Amino acid sequence: MDIRNSESMRSKGVLLPMAPVAQIAAPRRERWTPLHALGAGVLSFVDGLGDLTLFAYRIFTWLAGSLPRRGTLWPNLYEIGVCSLPVVLVTGTFIGMVLAVQSYDQFRLMHLESRLGAAITISLVNELGPVLAAVMLAGRVGSAMAAELGTMRVTEQIDALRVLGADPIHYLVVPRFLACVLLIPLLTVMADGVGILGGWWVSTQILGVDSHHYWFHTNNFVAPYNVFGGMFKSIFFGGLIAVIACHRGFHCGPGAEGVGRAATSSFVLSFLSILILDFFLGIIVLEGYYLLHSSVPSVTG
Amino acid sequence: MTQKNSSKPDMMASPSSPAPLELRHVTISFGGQTILRDLNLAVRAGETLVVIGESGCGKSVTLKLMTGLLSPTQGTVHWSGRDIKSMKLKELTRERLKIGYLFQGAALFDSMTVFENVAFGLRQNTSLSEKDVRQIVGERLGDVGLAASVCPKKPGELSGGMKKRVGLARALALMPDIMFYDEPTTGLDPVMSDVINELILQTRARRPVTSIVVTHDMTTVRKVADRVVMLYPLARLSPHDSQVVFEGTAEEAFASPDPRVSQFVRGEAGDRLREMAAA
Numbered sequence A: 001m002d003i004r005n006s007e008s009m010r011s012k013g014v015l016l017p018m019a020p021v022a023q024i025a026a027p028r029r030e031r032w033t034p035l036h037a038l039g040a041g042v043l044s045f046v047d048g049l050g051d052l053t054l055f056a057y058r059i060f061t062w063l064a065g066s067l068p069r070r071g072t073l074w075p076n077l078y079e080i081g082v083c084s085l086p087v088v089l090v091t092g093t094f095i096g097m098v099l100a101v102q103s104y105d106q107f108r109l110m111h112l113e114s115r116l117g118a119a120i121t122i123s124l125v126n127e128l129g130p131v132l133a134a135v136m137l138a139g140r141v142g143s144a145m146a147a148e149l150g151t152m153r154v155t156e157q158i159d160a161l162r163v164l165g166a167d168p169i170h171y172l173v174v175p176r177f178l179a180c181v182l183l184i185p186l187l188t189v190m191a192d193g194v195g196i197l198g199g200w201w202v203s204t205q206i207l208g209v210d211s212h213h214y215w216f217h218t219n220n221f222v223a224p225y226n227v228f229g230g231m232f233k234s235i236f237f238g239g240l241i242a243v244i245a246c247h248r249g250f251h252c253g254p255g256a257e258g259v260g261r262a263a264t265s266s267f268v269l270s271f272l273s274i275l276i277l278d279f280f281l282g283i284i285v286l287e288g289y290y291l292l293h294s295s296v297p298s299v300t301g
Numbered sequence B: 001m002t003q004k005n006s007s008k009p010d011m012m013a014s015p016s017s018p019a020p021l022e023l024r025h026v027t028i029s030f031g032g033q034t035i036l037r038d039l040n041l042a043v044r045a046g047e048t049l050v051v052i053g054e055s056g057c058g059k060s061v062t063l064k065l066m067t068g069l070l071s072p073t074q075g076t077v078h079w080s081g082r083d084i085k086s087m088k089l090k091e092l093t094r095e096r097l098k099i100g101y102l103f104q105g106a107a108l109f110d111s112m113t114v115f116e117n118v119a120f121g122l123r124q125n126t127s128l129s130e131k132d133v134r135q136i137v138g139e140r141l142g143d144v145g146l147a148a149s150v151c152p153k154k155p156g157e158l159s160g161g162m163k164k165r166v167g168l169a170r171a172l173a174l175m176p177d178i179m180f181y182d183e184p185t186t187g188l189d190p191v192m193s194d195v196i197n198e199l200i201l202q203t204r205a206r207r208p209v210t211s212i213v214v215t216h217d218m219t220t221v222r223k224v225a226d227r228v229v230m231l232y233p234l235a236r237l238s239p240h241d242s243q244v245v246f247e248g249t250a251e252e253a254f255a256s257p258d259p260r261v262s263q264f265v266r267g268e269a270g271d272r273l274r275e276m277a278a279a
Helices: A007-011 A034-065 A070-082 A085-109 A113-154 A157-163 A168-206 A211-221 A224-250 A255-292 B059-066 B089-096 B114-125 B130-143 B160-172 B190-206 B218-224 B250-254 B259-266 B272-278
Strands: B021-030 B033-043 B048-052 B074-079 B099-102 B178-182 B210-214 B227-231 B244-248
Touching: A034 A168, A034 A224, A070 A113, A070 A168, A085 A113, A085 A168, A113 A157, A113 A168, A113 A211, A113 A224, A113 A255, A157 A168, A157 B089, A157 B099, A168 A211, A168 A224, A224 A255, B021 B059, B033 B059, B033 B074, B033 B227, B033 B244, B048 B059, B048 B218, B059 B178, B059 B210, B099 B160, B114 B130, B114 B160, B130 B160, B130 B190, B160 B190, B178 B190, B190 B210, B190 B218, B210 B218, B218 B250, B227 B250, B227 B259, B244 B250, B244 B259, B250 B259
Parallel strands: B048 B210, B048 B227, B099 B178, B178 B210
Antiparallel strands: B021 B033, B021 B074, B227 B244
16 A cells, blocks of 8 residues: 555544655656766766866965965975875886886887986976876875865864854865965976986996986986976866865765765866876977977977 | 753844844755755744754754855845845855854864864954963853863864864854754763753853754753744645744644644654655
8 A cells, every 4th residue: 555645544644745756856767868868967067067167266266365374274285295295206216217117128229228318307207207296196185185075074064164254165275275286396396306316226227328328318308398397287287186176075975975985086087187188288388398499390280 | 950941031032123034935955856945934033943853854954044054046044134145255254153053963173172173263253362262262161061171182082962062162152143053962862962951041041142953852842942943844745835834832842733743742653664664
């Protein structure tokens, strides 16, 4: 017997007249086709992107209006900069070392092993240093930020901030954003530095490349523009990681599952966004190089 | 502990003055699911309004709408007659400082000590010296029966009752005109629940505070309520029924002939289990 429709139950006052569930619940989906699903997916993507953009806009509005207090900025600088240093240094060192090992045979075949330093250094400062430092930051710091802010949301601490007169974007997000943007270029330079040293050590001490030629060709091939180009890209990566991680945390679902999902999606989204953004920033940095050195033809024509 | 609130002051607003808080035709939906529909609710100055209702009927959402933490899908929220949508962010933040909020789980900041939690609002919104902040924090902690020795502790080191009391001390630090209590006794033992009820009464006895309490605890209702409002889940109502199924005093709630009210206040399951299984 469906007791929801039982007249006898209603007459006893146990049950009350009810609205059909379909009137209140989510729209019916029985007739959904793949086209509906595609449309819903596109709408959801656009909605999410718009929300992320508004979130970023609010961060920049606060940045333009008032900077965070020292008491909220310093702990984030320490957590994002100092605490990330060991991970970034170890990653950078081993990437430099593995680059030397993997490239050596190819260079030796062409009798160009003395130019190994140039190849390792240009790879590191242009691409691997900024991207790997950003990926490490997204994994170590971004996920932690999403989880921390997600927990604060789930336990109503973000609501408590608002009730106590603090804007959560200004109090929680702006310091994290600033710390990421300010410190990721430094982490990138350090990753570049230790990577170059790691590559040099393997090349000269294990693979027998002459140290003088290693540095000579590196110096000839790598310009300060390459280093600054990598640092320039990393600033965007840092900002992106902070915005995505904080946004995920602020829009965390309920419970432990929601916090876990926020942390995971923060890393996945950051990682994908870093790779996509790297492509476009790479072109911009190259175009900048061609503008400064007009004798060299542009890669995009 | 006093069993009955004998010191409830008569601080009802004059008929001409606007209600300190009012929801007008408020509807709110999350992801296509409507939680509150066309809700009208006014809180009178100085009264203690207790909102009761079963889980999921929208009690906590009502509190968050009243404080401006959530925005209604339709309808308006008024503070002292003013639609809060018309307020700019700065003004809204300033007006919100007149509100104290005891969250269901206390919502203490994990990364801060008890002292820093209670001092947060003072440091954030006033230019008081650190000496004055220390004095006020000590007084507020004393008001809720906590010694200064808890100050250096982190929220993780506190029991549930202590967390609620620290949360109350934090909410009271800025001397709010309106206090919100979201299920203040949930998860506490009967003695600690009564301590919290007493603190609600004491808060009101010290100074004229309008209080809104959301609770399932009928002991709290009997002890602190001037007026009781019962909300009913939309899913169990027909499309044109009001969600407020009862409004009156605590005594009237306990004597209500409406089966929806009497079943709730007596804590009787009735046929609900069978009904849920069938659903």
